[in-house]
Each structure stands twice: as structure tokens, then as C-alpha cells.
Amino acid sequence: MKLLAAHAHSAPCESQNSIQLSNDSDPRALDLEKIERVDLHFPKFSDGRAFSQAFLLRRRLGFKGEIRATGDVLIDQLVQMQRSGFSAAVLRADQNAKFAQRQFDRYPAFYQGDAVVAHPKFNPARTPPSTNTGVSA
Amino acid sequence: MYQYTDFDRQFVRNRAAQYRDQLERHLSGHLSDDEFRPLRLQNGWYLERHAPMLRVAAPYGELSSVQLRVLARIAREYDQPSAEVYQKAQTAQANLGTAKLPTGYAHFSTRQNVQFNWIALDKSADVMDLLASVNLHGIQTSGSCIRSITSDERAGIAVDEIADPRPFCEILRQWSALHPEFAFLPRKFKIAVSGAREDRTAAAWHDVGLRLVRDVDGVYSEDGSPGMLGFRVLVGGGMGRTPVIATTIRDFLPWNQILNYLEAIVRVYNRWGRRDNLHKARIKILVKAEGQRFTDEVEAEYAQIVELDGAPHTITQQELDRVSASFVPPALGGKKSDSVLKVASILRATAENHVEFGRWLTQNVAPHKNPDLRAVTLSLKRLGHAPGDATASQLETAAELADRFSAGEARVTHDQNLLLPWVRCDQLSELWRAARNASLARSNIHLLSDMIACPGGDFCSLANARSIPIAAAIAERYQDMDELHDLGEIDLHISGCINSCGHHHSGHVGILGVDKDGQEWYQVSLGGSDGSTLSGAAIAGKVVGPSFEAAEVPDVIEALLDTYREERRSGETFIATFRRVGMNVFAQAANAVRHMASTEFA
Numbered sequence: 001m002k003l004l005a006a007h008a009h010s011a012p013c014e015s016q017n018s019i020q021l022s023n024d025s026d027p028r029a030l031d032l033e034k035i036e037r038v039d040l041h042f043p044k045f046s047d048g049r050a051f052s053q054a055f056l057l058r059r060r061l062g063f064k065g066e067i068r069a070t071g072d073v074l075i076d077q078l079v080q081m082q083r084s085g086f087s088a089a090v091l092r093a094d095q096n097a098k099f100a101q102r103q104f105d106r107y108p109a110f111y112q113g114d115a116v117v118a119h120p121k122f123n124p125a126r127t128p129p130s131t132n133t134g135v136s137a
Numbered sequence: 138m139y140q141y142t143d144f145d146r147q148f149v150r151n152r153a154a155q156y157r158d159q160l161e162r163h164l165s166g167h168l169s170d171d172e173f174r175p176l177r178l179q180n181g182w183y184l185e186r187h188a189p190m191l192r193v194a195a196p197y198g199e200l201s202s203v204q205l206r207v208l209a210r211i212a213r214e215y216d217q218p219s220a221e222v223y224q225k226a227q228t229a230q231a232n233l234g235t236a237k238l239p240t241g242y243a244h245f246s247t248r249q250n251v252q253f254n255w256i257a258l259d260k261s262a263d264v265m266d267l268l269a270s271v272n273l274h275g276i277q278t279s280g281s282c283i284r285s286i287t288s289d290e291r292a293g294i295a296v297d298e299i300a301d302p303r304p305f306c307e308i309l310r311q312w313s314a315l316h317p318e319f320a321f322l323p324r325k326f327k328i329a330v331s332g333a334r335e336d337r338t339a340a341a342w343h344d345v346g347l348r349l350v351r352d353v354d355g356v357y358s359e360d361g362s363p364g365m366l367g368f369r370v371l372v373g374g375g376m377g378r379t380p381v382i383a384t385t386i387r388d389f390l391p392w393n394q395i396l397n398y399l400e401a402i403v404r405v406y407n408r409w410g411r412r413d414n415l416h417k418a419r420i421k422i423l424v425k426a427e428g429q430r431f432t433d434e435v436e437a438e439y440a441q442i443v444e445l446d447g448a449p450h451t452i453t454q455q456e457l458d459r460v461s462a463s464f465v466p467p468a469l470g471g472k473k474s475d476s477v478l479k480v481a482s483i484l485r486a487t488a489e490n491h492v493e494f495g496r497w498l499t500q501n502v503a504p505h506k507n508p509d510l511r512a513v514t515l516s517l518k519r520l521g522h523a524p525g526d527a528t529a530s531q532l533e534t535a536a537e538l539a540d541r542f543s544a545g546e547a548r549v550t551h552d553q554n555l556l557l558p559w560v561r562c563d564q565l566s567e568l569w570r571a572a573r574n575a576s577l578a579r580s581n582i583h584l585l586s587d588m589i590a591c592p593g594g595d596f597c598s599l600a601n602a603r604s605i606p607i608a609a610a611i612a613e614r615y616q617d618m619d620e621l622h623d624l625g626e627i628d629l630h631i632s633g634c635i636n637s638c639g640h641h642h643s644g645h646v647g648i649l650g651v652d653k654d655g656q657e658w659y660q661v662s663l664g665g666s667d668g669s670t671l672s673g674a675a676i677a678g679k680v681v682g683p684s685f686e687a688a689e690v691p692d693v694i695e696a697l698l699d700t701y702r703e704e705r706r707s708g709e710t711f712i713a714t715f716r717r718v719g720m721n722v723f724a725q726a727a728n729a730v731r732h733m734a735s736t737e738f739a
Contacts, residue, residue, distance in 0.1 A: 046175055046281070048321025052407045055318050060445055076159065076168075076176055083317035096167060102158070106151050109144070111311040118449045120312065120396075121144070122456035
């Protein structure tokens with residue numbers, strides 16, 4: 001997962017083929033053709049609607065571009081963001097990125113399927129993620 | 138019981154390590170109170186009136202003797218406030234009238250969990266490590282997420298069982314544990330699973346209630362006929378300030394689809410559930426507001442999960458078999474069923490000679506799928522202890538009894554007692570004597586003094602009034618076992634506030650603590666039901682009138698019970714008499730005992 005400092009993030013614009021989606025919108029209503037990046041917003045870290053949006057984009061719609069988390073983005077939600085389909089996150093300014101990697105290293109696997117690994121642990125069809133999980137700048 | 142694999146064990150340990158990391162960052166100033174709050178809650182750590190409260194999950198109620206001993210150790214070593222904390226708490230509670238706050242206890246809750254009231258936050262990570270050493274944890278026992286799953290205390294042993302719900306509970310537990318998409322829902326989300334004809338889980342009072350049924354040529358049967366196994370799916374029940382009975386949105390869902398279907402329900406809730414008002418955020422409000430549209434949304438989402446996502450969480454037969462293998466009945470020694478009649482006659486003879494043993498056999502001992510066995514409830518409702526509380530040594534005794542008489546297994550019941558599920562008939566008298574020595578054999582299961590009560594205003598910061606002294610005052614007045622047995626089965630439920638942890642809505646008699654100008658008052662409601670056969674279809678009780686002051690409450694109970702005794706027909710229970718006679722007669726009796734000085738009309 002790509003971690004961005006606040007200054008490295010700029011709002012989506014048409015010329016960059018990127019869009020922002022408010023967290024009460026249905027991603028299934030989007031025209032994703034030519035879209036390379038979708039920003040999903042967390043007004044508060046405890047408002048979990050964007051997790052479902054990311055899941056729908058990545059899994060249901062098969063969106064291959066970047067899904068970027070913006071807003072109240074904290075270290076302790078990064079792993080579940082990544083599992084829900086986010087590929088980038090703009091950390092809130094006060095967050096210390098050095099605490100991030102160990103969150104990704106802690107669990108070798110999870111029980112349920114997610115946006116990255118579709119099948120749950122019990123299903124023999126489960127395939128491990130193609131790339132290592134973790135953070136990159 | 139479910140046998141933890143290496144993966145399961147490591148998962149729980151990793152969770153404890155994750156919590157320690159979060160706690161350390163919090164204590165060193167890298168994680169603010171607000172940001173730490175949902176993280177600690179999702180591990181069961183609340184900050185309450187005097188100290189943190191820990192809620193440990195006993196998934197679908199099952200505990201091994203090894204786990205009980207660790208809970209005992211936590212009660213003894215960690216449920217102990219510092220002198221300073223205790224002094225401060227005691228001073229605060231003395232103002233309300235509490236003489237001595239209990240310490241060194243584990244408290245069993247209606248959701249089959251275990252709570253501790255005095256563990257210091259800086260010891261919390263150590264306690265999580267200790268719990269993890271026996272596969273215990275506090276994962277999702279709080280927070281706006283899918284909470285720990287509850288089930289029938291007689292799961293896998295009930296004579297009226299359609300299918301054993303425990304393998305499904307365990308599969309649901311694993312599916313919901315650290316679900317990435319559903320950790321920040323609008324509000325908490327509680328699931329109960331029942332596999333028997335009799336609903337002992339109060340399924341209709343849950344966000345999701347699942348009832349195992351069989352499809353016999355399109356008729357969904359609970360009578361155990363052979364046929365395809367599936368679930369009836371109820372959604373949108375709940376208590377709190379707006380009591381709502383769940384709606385059946387699916388009469389039959391094939392068993393292997395349950396995770397896919399739950400994913401659809403929770404996703405629709407995550408998307409549409411209200412987040413603007415905490416009091417309207419539960420799924421019951423959404424189901425009520427949207428009606429059929431809610432069901433349609435769930436069905437549409439489920440269809441997409443199946444057709445577009447490929448139904449990845451379809452439970453395989455292999456997985457059901459793997460998990461079910463953990464739940465085969467334990468091999469027990471002793472004589473086989475050819476001695477059943479002989480044992481029965483010995484028990485009968487003993488019971489005739491000893492009235493207390495006879496009562497215990499009637500009230501605390503339940504039939505079992507295996508005719509050689511019985512399910513025995515150890516009562517945690519006795520004078521001098523808050524309902525559902527057990528001391529460290531009582532927990533150790535319960536562990537010992539589980540080892541000696543129940544294959545090392547005990548279960549937390551919805552009514553806040555402990556049940557031993559594998560007791561041999563020929564050991565019942567021996568168990569009774571041992572339990573009686575430990576004050577765990579009171580023959581009051583399902584009777585008046587087997588009341589449900591939350592910790593209330595002695596511990597909980599949400600409470601408006603105390604529950605424990607009310608429970609104690611009623612228990613003191615009704616100590617006579619002749620009288621209790623004559624009064625028969627009755628559900629008395631006490632909550633210290635409208636959040637309804639003491640399930641006052643579903644009590645035949647419900648007591649709700651309310652705050653009026655800083656004083657403790659109690660609202661009494663009548664005729665509620667948890668949905669059991671005894672109580673009738675699930676329904677919230679009706680309030681009898683203005684609230685009562687604490688000292689009046691035992692008089693109100695007495696007036697209600699006297700009215701019942703006057704009005705009842707032969708063999709009629711309290712709730713049956715109430716339904717026949719009606720609210721007015723009972724409400725008048727209750728209102729007649731108001732103490733003159735306290736008349737107040739709210």
C-alpha cells in the first residue's frame with residue numbers, strides 16, 4: 001500500500017483521470033472508463049462506509065486503478081483499508097508512518113475473504129495475494 | 138468444544154500483541170483517547186464509572202475448565218482496585234447508598250460473556266496475554282462491529298434440536314473476526330443462532346436472529362423431519378429506547394449460504410444505516426423505516442454476491458465437517474442406557490427423601506439428547522452476590538465440577554448462570570452435593586430469584602440507577618424455596634438504564650432504572666417476552682405507570698405476585714395469568730403500594 005504525506009496529495013481532477021467519491025455515493029453508478037484513480041473519503045476514521053465502497057470498486061467492479069483513502073486516515077485502519085481494496089492512503093498529518101509497517105507484518109493471514117484474497121481461509125480455492133502487503137512511500 | 142488449530146491460536150496471540158502495541162502507543166502519547174477508544178472497545182475494554190471494565194468473549198457461551206481457571210486467576214489477581222481507586226469509588230457509591238462494592242469477581246452477562254470491573258488499564262495488555270494463553274480474548278465484545286455470537290445454552294444436547302448450531306456459530310465467529318469491511322458500522326451488531334424448536338436465545342430481539350429449520354418439500358419445519366437444512370433469517374430486533382421485534386426477511390436460506398447472506402445484510406446496513414444520530418443507528422431503525430425496501434436491497438446485494446462475486450463465502454461441506462468434528466459428544470465412562478431405569482428409580486427415591494434434591498432435579502436439571510446424560514445449571518443467583526457474579530474460588534469450583542462431571546466443559550447461559558452439558562445421570566446426586574457445598578446448587582433456575590440484572594449504577598457509567606441493590610432486595614424478600622417453587626417460572630429482568638443490558642423489555646416483569654433530578658427511580662413494565670414457549674411471541678412489556686422509588690420496588694413485586702396467586706387457575710404460570718386477566722388488575726395492584734410521601738406523576 002502506498003502511503004502519501006499530505007503535501008504529496010492533490011485533489012483529483014479530470015485531466016488526471018481521477019475522481020473523488022463522497023462516502024454516501026454508490027460506486028456502481030460511476031462510469032469508470034478511463035478512470036485511473038478514485039479517492040474515497042473518511043470524514044471520521046470511525047465512519048466505515050468507504051470500506052464498502054472500496055470493496056465494491058475492487059471486487060464487484062474489478063477496478064484496476066488506484067483507490068486512495070483520504071481524510072481521517074490513521075495507522076490502525078491501514079490494514080483493513082488495504083484488505084478492502086485501497087491501494088494508497090494519505091495519512092493524516094499527525095500520523096507517524098514508522099508505526100505502519102509492523103501492523104502489516106502482524107497477521108500472516110485472516111479468516112475471511114476480502115477484496116485482495118477473494119476466498120475465505122477455509123476454501124481450497126483460496127490463493128495468496130500476488131504481491132507482498134505492506135507500506136511504501 | 139471447538140479445538141483451536143495452530144492458526145486459531147496464533148491469531149488470538151497476534152491480537153493480544155496488536156493490543157499491546159496500541160496500548161503502548163496510547164500510553165506514550167502517540168494515540169489519542171478518541172483514536173484509542175474504538176481500538177480498546179473492539180478488544181473489550183471500556184472505561185466505566187470507577188475503573189476500566191473488560192468484557193471477555195466466551196464464543197456462544199462455551200468455556201473449558203482450563204479457561205474457567207484462568208478467569209478465576211484474573212478475578213483473584215487483577216479484579217482488584219488500588220486502595221486509592223477503591224476509596225474513591227466507595228465514597229462515590231456511598232452517596233447513593235451502596236455499602237460495599239464487590240471486588241474479585243467475574244460477572245456473566247446475558248450475551249454469554251464474562252466481565253471484570255476493576256482491572257487497571259496499564260495491566261490490560263498483560264491480561265490479554267494471559268487470556269490468549271488459553272485461547273480467550275475480547276475480540277469484538279464491544280464497538281460498532283459484529284459482536285461475539287450467542288447461541289442456545291443447550292446447543293448440541295437439546296432434545297428438541299433440529300441441528301447443532303455450534304459449528305455454524307464457530308464458522309460465523311471466524312468469518313466476523315477482524316472483518317475488514319465491517320469494523321466501523323453505524324452501531325453494534327449482534328447475532329444469535331438457535332438450532333432448536335424452543336428458542337432459548339431471544340433470537341427476535343437481535344440485530345440478526347438465525348433459526349435452523351428444514352425444508353421439507355417447500356415447508357419449513359422445526360420438527361426435525363429430514364430435509365435440507367437452512368436458516369430462517371430475522372433482522373432488526375433490539376431493545377434500548379426503541380424496542381423492536383425482528384422481522385423475518387427470509388423463511389429459508391440454505392445453510393451453506395449464510396455467510397454470503399450475512400455479508401449482504403451487513404453491507405446494506407453499513408451503507409444505509411443512520412450515522413447522524415446514535416439513538417437511531419441500529420439496524421432495527423433502518424428495517425423499520427425502509428420496510429420491504431430493506432429486504433429488497435438485501436436480496437439484490439445477495440444476488441450480486443452470488444452472481445458477480447461468485448459467492449466466495451459459500452461454506453463447503455468439507456469445512457462444515459472439519460468444524461463439526463470438534464463438536465462430537467465427549468466419550469464418557471459409566472454405565473450404558475440399560476441402567477437408565479435403575480438410575481431413574483434411585484434418583485426418584487433420593488428425591489423423595491430429600492425435598493431440596495428433588496427440587497434441584499426439577500428446576501436445575503434438563504433433559505439431554507443422550508438419555509444417559511443431563512444438562513445441569515449451576516445457579517449464580519444467591520443471596521450476597523450480584524446476579525451472574527462468581528468469585529475466583531467459585532469459578533475454580535465450577536472448573537472442578539466441569540472436570541469431574543461434564544467432560545471439562547461449562548457454558549454461560551443467557552440467564553447469567555453456568556451450565557454443565559455432559560452430566561451422567563448416575564452422578565447427579567454426587568454433583569448436587571458438591572455444588573451445594575459451593576453454594577452453586579440453589580434450585581431456583583427460571584424462578585423469580587433467577588432474575589437477570591445488569592451491573593447498573595454501581596459500576597456502569599451509562600446507568601441511571603443501581604440494579605444490584607434492587608435485585609438484592611427482591612431476592613431477600615423471596616428466600617423461601619416453598620414460596621419460590623409455588624410461584625413457579627417467571628422472568629424478572631432488571632436494567633439500570635434504557636440501554637437495556639438487563640433486558641427489562643423482555644421480562645414478564647421488567648424493572649428499568651431512571652434518573653429524576655439526580656434520584657434513582659424505577660419504571661415497572663409487565664408482560665414482556667423473550668420469545669420462548671413459556672412467554673409467548675417476543676414482545677416488549679408495557680409500563681404500569683409513573684416510576685417507583687427504590688424502597689417501593691419489592692412491595693410492587695409482592696403486590697404483583699399476590700395478584701397472580703389470587704387470580705391464577707390451577708397450573709397457570711404468572712405470564713399466562715397476566716395474559717388472561719390483563720394489565721389493569723396487575724397495574725392497579727402495583728400502583729396501590731406507592732408509599733404516600735413519594736407519589737409523583739411523571
